[in-house]
Amino acid sequence: xxxxxxxxxxxxxxxxxxxxxxxxxxxxxxxxxxxxxxxxxxxxxxxxxxxxxxxxxxxxxxxxxxxxxxxxxxxxxxxxxxxxxxxxxxxxxxxxxxxxxxxxxxxxxxxxxxxxxxxxxxxxxxxxxxxxxxxxxxxxxxxxxxxxxxxxxxxxxxxxxxxxxxxxxxxxxxxxxxxxxxxxxxxxxxxxxxxxxxxxxxxxxxxxxxxxxxxxxxxxxxxxxxxxxxxxxxxxxxxxxxxxxxxxxxxxxxxxxxxxxxxxxxxxxxxxxxxxxxxxxxxxxxxxxxxxxxxxxxxxxxxxxxxxxxxxxxxxxxxxxxxxxxxxxxxxxxxxxxxxxxxxxxxxxxxxxxxxxxxxxxxxxxxxxxxxxxxxxxxxxxxxxxxxxxxxxxxxxxxxxxxxxxxxxxxxxxxxxxxxxxxxxxxxxxxxxxxxxxxxxxxxxxxxxxxxxxxxxxxxxxxxxxxxxxxxxxxxxxxxxxxxxxxxxxxxxxxxxxxxxxxxxxxxxxxxxxxxxxxxxxxxxxxxxxxxxxxxxxxxxxxxxxxxxxxxxxxxxxxxxxxxxxxxxxxxxxxxxxxxxxxxxxxxxxxxxxxxxxxxxxxxxxxxxxxxxxxxxxxxxxxxxxxxxxxxxxxxxxxxxxxxxxxxxxxxxxxxxxxxxxxxxxxxxxxxxxxxxxxxxxxxxxxxxxxxxxxxxxxxxxxxxxxxxxxxxxxxxxxxxxxxxxxxxxxxxxxxxxxxxxxxxxxxxxxxxxxxxxxxxxxxxxxxxxxxxxxxxxxxxxxxxxxxxxxxxxxxxxxxxxxxxxxxxxxxxxxxxxxxxxxxxxxxxxxxxxxxxxxxx
Ligand SMILES: Nc1ncnc2c1ncn2[C@@H]1O[C@H](COP(=O)(O)OP(=O)(O)OP(=O)(O)O)[C@@H](O)[C@H]1O
Ligand SMILES: [Mg+2]
Numbered sequence: 093x094x095x096x097x098x099x100x101x102x103x104x105x106x107x108x109x110x111x112x113x114x115x116x117x118x119x120x121x122x123x124x125x126x127x128x129x130x131x132x133x134x135x136x137x138x139x140x141x142x143x144x145x146x147x148x149x150x151x152x153x154x155x156x157x158x159x160x161x162x163x164x165x166x167x168x169x170x171x172x173x174x175x176x177x178x179x180x181x182x183x184x185x186x187x188x189x190x191x192x193x194x195x196x197x198x199x200x201x202x203x204x205x206x207x208x209x210x211x212x213x214x215x216x217x218x219x220x221x222x223x224x225x226x227x228x229x230x231x232x233x234x235x236x237x238x239x240x241x242x243x244x245x246x247x248x249x250x251x252x253x254x255x256x257x258x259x260x261x262x263x264x265x266x267x268x269x270x271x272x273x274x275x276x277x278x279x280x281x282x283x284x285x286x287x288x289x290x291x292x293x294x295x296x297x298x299x300x301x302x303x304x305x306x307x308x309x310x311x312x313x314x315x316x317x318x319x320x321x322x323x324x325x326x327x328x329x330x331x332x333x334x335x336x337x338x339x340x341x342x343x344x345x346x347x348x349x350x351x352x353x354x355x356x357x358x359x360x361x362x363x364x365x366x367x368x369x370x371x372x373x374x375x376x377x378x379x380x381x382x383x384x385x386x387x388x389x390x391x392x393x394x395x396x397x398x399x400x401x402x403x404x405x406x407x408x409x410x411x412x413x414x415x416x417x418x419x420x421x422x423x424x425x426x427x428x429x430x431x432x433x434x435x436x437x438x439x440x441x442x443x444x445x446x447x448x449x450x451x452x453x454x455x456x457x458x459x460x461x462x463x464x465x466x467x468x469x470x471x472x473x474x475x476x477x478x479x480x481x482x483x484x485x486x487x488x489x490x491x492x493x494x495x496x497x498x499x500x501x502x503x504x505x506x507x508x509x510x511x512x513x514x515x516x517x518x519x520x521x522x523x524x525x526x527x528x529x530x531x532x533x534x535x536x537x538x539x540x541x542x543x544x545x546x547x548x549x550x551x552x553x554x555x556x557x558x559x560x561x562x563x564x565x566x567x568x569x570x571x572x573x574x575x576x577x578x579x580x581x582x583x584x585x586x587x588x589x590x591x592x593x594x595x596x597x598x599x600x601x602x603x604x605x606x607x608x609x610x611x612x613x614x615x616x617x618x619x620x621x622x623x624x625x626x627x628x629x630x631x632x633x634x635x636x637x638x639x640x641x642x643x644x645x646x647x648x649x650x651x652x653x654x655x656x657x658x659x660x661x662x663x664x665x666x667x668x669x670x671x672x673x674x675x676x677x678x679x680x681x682x683x684x685x686x687x688x689x690x691x692x693x694x695x696x697x698x699x700x701x702x703x704x705x706x707x708x709x710x711x712x713x714x715x716x717x718x719x720x721x722x723x724x725x726x727x728x729x730x731x732x733x734x735x736x737x738x739x740x741x742x743x744x745x746x747x748x749x750x751x752x753x754x755x756x757x758x759x760x761x762x763x764x765x766x767x768x769x770x771x772x773x774x775x776x777x778x779x780x781x782x783x784x785x786x787x788x789x790x791x792x793x794x795x796x797x798x799x800x801x802x803x804x805x806x807x808x809x810x811x812x813x814x815x816x817x818x819x820x821x822x823x824x825x826x827x828x829x830x831x832x833x834x835x836x837x838x839x840x841x842x843x844x845x846x847x848x849x850x851x852x853x854x855x856x857x858x859x860x861x862x863x864x865x866x867x868x869x870x871x872x873x874x875x876x877x878x879x880x881x882x883x884x885x886x887x888x889x890x891x892x893x894x895x896x897x898x899x900x901x902x903x904x905x906x907x908x909x910x911x912x913x914x915x916x917x918x919x920x921x922x923x924x925x926x927x928x929x930x931x932x933x
Pocket of ligand 1: 286315319
């Protein structure tokens with residue numbers, strides 16, 4: 093056999109589409125077909141200078157010195173198979189793999205296979221790296237079609253993919269089988285996965301077994317659990333029509349937050365008296381969906397809840413990463429093994445190259461293999477060691493490791509040993525830092541869920557240079573403007589922080605910094621949305637800060653935090669969590685000044701009302717009224733009356749509610765508080781709508797809208813407009829209703845406020861029917877149905893009534909099967925498409 097090429101190599105990967113089906117259909121004849129396909133492809137490879145690296149079942153893996161030969165071989169192979177029943181997908185990828193004794197190693201090896209996996213039988217997909225090489229040499233009758241950027245299932249950043257077209261090749265194929273055609277939030281990985289092919293195959297097989305409902309990948313910190321579960325999930329997305337969702341649990345500071353965190357990730361919000369846990373359970377019941385629960389060891393007490401969730405939802409499975417098993421029935425545990433030697437070396441080389449472009453393995457293969465063996469094949473330890481090659485040669489590194497790490501007893505390595513290896517490796521990296529870096533590193537461990545530069549500077553005294561140095565040493569990760577630590581490293585850092593005696597100071601600075609973030613919320617136009625987004629991204633830090641204040645008895649700080657976050661919890665629908673925090677904080681700080689208490693009570697009452705807990709809502713509103721009485725503050729009184737108005741509305745006591753709201757209007761008017769007055773008027777409008785007093789509703793909502801516009805509160809503008817549209821529908825003033833519904837929907841769509849988009853679509857359905865456009869109305873209704881299902885949204889009375897009436901009207905206008913297919917069509921399209929359709933765009 094000829095020597096395998098070195099340096100820049102182009103791989104061609106081929107794979108038969110639907111081989112199991114073919115085997116089933118053709119039985120014994122399949123063996124002959126397979127053989128014939130092998131002969132044809134081998135001839136094409138040989139004719140173009142390809143060398144077979146590996147053949148597995150019905151897949152070929154072939155290396156070419158030149159990219160253009162790989163393309164020629166692919167084209168020839170496809171032409172030879174064109175007339176037969178076997179259809180083969182092919183991938184061509186150029187890279188710089190590491191040459192080993194009997195083949196290749198390194199990150200590029202599997203990428204041709206990944207590329208092929210995105211395609212269809214008869215299709216040849218080509219990487220951008222290959223296209224660059226052949227740009228000018230492509231034979232005249234071939235072309236490379238640019239299929240655009242795609243996320244492959246290797247979780248790499250999106251990459252440009254091309255399709256080979258030309259003589260004898262089909263041109264039209266279904267959409268690529270890539271991640272953007274799936275519903276999933278699996279995060280892209282900064283570097284390609286190395287090795288792990290057999291582990292992946294095993295995990296995939298396990299998770300496909302019907303009795304395996306929870307699969308837990310266990311191992312010490314840094315063993316590669318997260319990487320493995322992410323890749324398994326990516327490979328299985330097609331098995332789960334409703335998607336695969338990554339739920340990091342490190343931010344869930346207590347077991348009670350696990351289900352709400354899952355709920356949010358899959359897009360389920362609390363509403364209508366259902367807690368997010370119940371809503372998630374109900375949503376999942378008839379879905380086929382994979383949950384990826386990362387770092388479960390933090391919240392092991394919540395394991396039974398996940399057990400219940402999964403047992404009530406037969407189509408749902410969970411794959412978890414955890415340092416310890418969950419101990420659930422139906423759980424299958426899989427201990428992550430060490431990286432095999434070859435892959436460990438490849439990981440080392442890849443990381444070393446990322447830090448030091450000059451790095452080449454050359455003659456150091458044995459030395460690096462020995463380093464990796466000393467590090468127990470632990471990926472994180474290997475990364476940390478590789479980061480040192482900027483200053484040390486592999487041999488020098490090994491010598492130092494010899495001195496540093498206790499010699500292991502060889503043979504089977506159990507977990508405690510591997511744990512020690514990692515700790516020793518981390519502390520080795522730590523000891524090599526200078527004092528400034530050590531102090532910064534330890535202090536940065538206080539952050540939960542990552543941090544931005546400003547926070548690092550203010551809380552941990554870490555400037556950009558120090559951060560950059562920590563990133564280079566693999567102790568801190570950076571992605572765009574955000575930094576974070578891997579969990580194991582963070583734990584180590586926290587220990588150092590305690591040891592240095594700095595924990596209290598740093599944690600206090602952390603809490604104070606995030607109180608500032610929470611406090612910077614503002615009603616001012618153009619400030620509200622950015623604040624919400626910032627709070628979103630700092631949510632885990634804010635949770636950690638409030639927990640610190642609570643645990644340390646810092647009652648005032650806790651209450652200020654809760655009061656400041658009230659609007660966030662309300663706007664983003666963290667009803668249960670927010671209400672718990674507000675009530676705890678109020679209990680911690682009975683002596684708080686009236687204004688602070690009032691702010692907490694006001695949002696507490698609102699959260700409780702929205703959550704459907706009317707007793708608690710009433711209690712908090714009454715306490716707010718008592719505060720107002722005590723301090724004789726007019727604004728607090730106005731707020732208390734507004735809260736009471738909401739509570740009374742929820743209790744169906746409309747007349748009393750009106751009285752309270754009208755009193756509040758008068759006070760707010762005197763105080764010149766437009767924002768609060770808008771809220772009063774809107775709440776009055778809702779009462780009128782509920783009582784079907786549409787004329788009155790229009791007046792109240794028009795007044796509210798004027799104030800929202802004046803204070804440029806986009807959210808309120810959208811709200812007022814949509815409710816006003818329902819009132820106008822009640823009055824059959826269709827043209828005005830359409831204008832109002834359209835604009836309200838547009839704003840909601842821009843703010844990505846899907847609840848309000850749902851309301852807007854329902855209003856537009858009613859209008860479209862009146863405008864004699866039943867088909868459009870049916871499509872829009874389909875989308876509205878889907879949205880309310882997805883959000884688990886119970887529409888309020890008047891909107892639900894409008895939807896029921898619309899459905900009846902459509903039934904009498906359209907034949908059943910047409911209506912059914914239009915509804916399905918609406919359900920199936922994307923939200924953007926549906927909104928554009930409803931808006932005649
Ligand atoms: N097969 C692999 N190829 C490339 N990188 C890997 C591989 N396995 C692990 N890594 C890298 O090693 C580091 C540690 O891996 P990972 O975060 O998956 O460990 P973990 O077991 O989840 O640790 P923890 O218990 O701290 O959560 C990460 O930077 C990860 O990207
Ligand atoms: Mg992990």
